[in-house]
Amino acid sequence: MIKAKRKPLEELFDLTKGFQRILCVGCGGCTSVCLAGGQRETQMLKTDLSQLFRENGKSAHISVFVIERQCSPEYISDIEDMIKDYGCVISAACGAGVQLLAERYRSKPVFPALNTMFVGLDRSTGLYQERCRTCGDCQLGYTGGICPVTCCSKSLFNGPCGGTNINGSCEVSRETPCAWNEIYERLKMQNRVENILSIHPPMDWTDKGPGTLIQSGYESRYIKK
Amino acid sequence: MKSGSNLERVLKAGHFAVTTEFGPPKGTDLSIVKNKAEFIRGNVDAVNVTDCQTAVVRLSSIATSAILVQMGIEPVMQMTCRDRNRIAIQSDIFGASALGIKNMLAISGDHHSFGNQKNARKVYDIDSMQMISLVKRMRDEQKMLSEDKPFQGEVPMFIGAAANPFAPPVEFRAMHLRKKIEAGADFIQTQSIYDVDKFRQWMKIVCDMGLDRQCAILAGLTPLKSAGMARYMADNVPGMQIPESLLTRMAGVPKERAAEEGIRIFCEQVEQIREIPGIAGLHIMAIEWEHRIPEITERAGLLPRPVMQGNDFFSGDPQCR
Numbered sequence: 001m002i003k004a005k006r007k008p009l010e011e012l013f014d015l016t017k018g019f020q021r022i023l024c025v026g027c028g029g030c031t032s033v034c035l036a037g038g039q040r041e042t043q044m045l046k047t048d049l050s051q052l053f054r055e056n057g058k059s060a061h062i063s064v065f066v067i068e069r070q071c072s073p074e075y076i077s078d079i080e081d082m083i084k085d086y087g088c089v090i091s092a093a094c095g096a097g098v099q100l101l102a103e104r105y106r107s108k109p110v111f112p113a114l115n116t117m118f119v120g121l122d123r124s125t126g127l128y129q130e131r132c133r134t135c136g137d138c139q140l141g142y143t144g145g146i147c148p149v150t151c152c153s154k155s156l157f158n159g160p161c162g163g164t165n166i167n168g169s170c171e172v173s174r175e176t177p178c179a180w181n182e183i184y185e186r187l188k189m190q191n192r193v194e195n196i197l198s199i200h201p202p203m204d205w206t207d208k209g210p211g212t213l214i215q216s217g218y219e220s221r222y223i224k225k
Numbered sequence: 226m227k228s229g230s231n232l233e234r235v236l237k238a239g240h241f242a243v244t245t246e247f248g249p250p251k252g253t254d255l256s257i258v259k260n261k262a263e264f265i266r267g268n269v270d271a272v273n274v275t276d277c278q279t280a281v282v283r284l285s286s287i288a289t290s291a292i293l294v295q296m297g298i299e300p301v302m303q304m305t306c307r308d309r310n311r312i313a314i315q316s317d318i319f320g321a322s323a324l325g326i327k328n329m330l331a332i333s334g335d336h337h338s339f340g341n342q343k344n345a346r347k348v349y350d351i352d353s354m355q356m357i358s359l360v361k362r363m364r365d366e367q368k369m370l371s372e373d374k375p376f377q378g379e380v381p382m383f384i385g386a387a388a389n390p391f392a393p394p395v396e397f398r399a400m401h402l403r404k405k406i407e408a409g410a411d412f413i414q415t416q417s418i419y420d421v422d423k424f425r426q427w428m429k430i431v432c433d434m435g436l437d438r439q440c441a442i443l444a445g446l447t448p449l450k451s452a453g454m455a456r457y458m459a460d461n462v463p464g465m466q467i468p469e470s471l472l473t474r475m476a477g478v479p480k481e482r483a484a485e486e487g488i489r490i491f492c493e494q495v496e497q498i499r500e501i502p503g504i505a506g507l508h509i510m511a512i513e514w515e516h517r518i519p520e521i522t523e524r525a526g527l528l529p530r531p532v533m534q535g536n537d538f539f540s541g542d543p544q545c546r
């Protein structure tokens with residue numbers, strides 16, 4: 001899922017200090033799961049921000065509302081009536097959720113409460129690791145289920161660079177395993193090293209502007225003939 | 226001849242080739258380039274020009290290489306995948322060819338987190354393997370990536386690649402080398418070798434795979450300047466391994482004799498490496514020690530360098546092939 005982290009409070013204060021009535025909107029989706037933008041965190045954001053306002057000799061009325069999923073139009077109409085009473089919105093969703101809110105309520109300034117970090121997995125409560133760069137052309141099939149785009153610091157496709165440390169860590173950090181060392185070891189264990197013996201051609205990065213995905217079976221609904 | 230470069234001619238004639246490394250300056254002071262280059266002239270067959278090594282911004286490797294061409298010193302232009310996408314890579318290869326550069330080394334490059342631009346966005350659009358295939362296609366078929374129509378003009382480039390025999394996954398390193406040769410590498414320069422026995426064992430595997438007959442393997446060597454430098458390299462340089470016995474030997478001599486000891490070790494290593502079957506030459510990485518290249522090459526018995534017949538390179542005319 002998407003992992004995010006709260007922005008520094010000072011940055012949020014800077015963005016919102018000109019407003020008297022602020023609506024903090026949490027998200028019950030990914031950012032709630034990663035403990036950055038759910039009910040509890042949005043409430044905490046309100047408390048922290050109110051305090052900073054006070055410390056700066058300002059007062060603001062800050063309210064909290066949590067939307068089930070901010071990246072989905074059905075849910076974001078939940079705040080339609082409420083939003084009229086506020087000068088601005090702070091959204092604790094991922095970047096996509098912030099944008100949908102901003103698009104739906106055009107006349108309101110919508111500020112991001114979070115930095116959207118990556119697509120990752122949960123190691124433990126509050127501990128997440130990046131595992132996917134959403135490249136659009138999944139490579140995991142030939143790399144033993146270890147992503148070379150994400151987990152190799154140089155996103156190499158044909159084997160390790162020359163910098164791998166003797167303990168099998170990446171040249172960039174002794175705490176990070178070299179993805180290609182792991183790929184080799186795993187493929188060897190599964191008896192399929194030949195997967196990485198032939199030359200893998202350059203990627204199709206599909207890096208052509210904001211992408212649109214139409215799920216198969218839905219083409220006739222969205223593509224006009 | 227694939228490129229007609231001096232390095233290619235030397236290797237083709239069966240001479241034991243010698244290359245070294247040249248670090249461009251931070252800035253545009255060309256007197257630094259010219260002074261350093263004079264130490265190299267005539268003492269090696271070609272010189273690698275690094276491409277913002279350790280990810281520190283420096284005078285570009287293309288510009289520096291072109292200056293060396295004008296001076297009549299043959300460059301091996303290093304090109305990393307770190308800073309250029311496939312458009313820039315191909316365009317820069319055209320540019321290099323047009324400026325008379327005939328050797329290049331395709332490498333992934335030191336990660337930008339090491340350098341002086343830590344907040345940069347990395348590129349790594351294609352990797353060094355893919356860069357090798359791409360240059361080979363440009364040279365042999367006169368075609369760019371994703372285009373079937375040949376372009377005009379030639380790209381006579383002698384293609385080099387790097388290899389680290391000792392880094393994990395160690396077993397895969399020879400297979401990785403084979404892959405680079407299949408991609409189109411004409412010559413290989415290895416990571417600095419300090420453990421010659423280990424390297425000999427690796428070369429045995431490489432020769433058993435027949436790889437030494439498909440490309441020229443140049444063994445990398447770096448003379449140790451001091452005990453401190455040896456320790457620093459062992460601990461900090463990515464992929465570098467120095468046996469404890471050498472570190473102790475360096476630490477055992479007084480400071481003022483350390484450099485001398487380093488050169489002695491180097492000369493012994495050259496002797497041993499020349500004996501290893503399958504080795505076509507030597508790549509000397511004497512970082513910021515360019516001024517000692519004349520002495521080092523002399524004492525290691527690497528001089529004089531062969532002067533190749535029919536070598537039009539030294540006319541200094543970029544158009545001349």
Ligand code: SF4
Nearest residue numbers: 152161170171178179
């Ligand atoms: S050490 Fe391994 S993970 Fe790190 S950049 Fe090199 S190949 Fe990638």
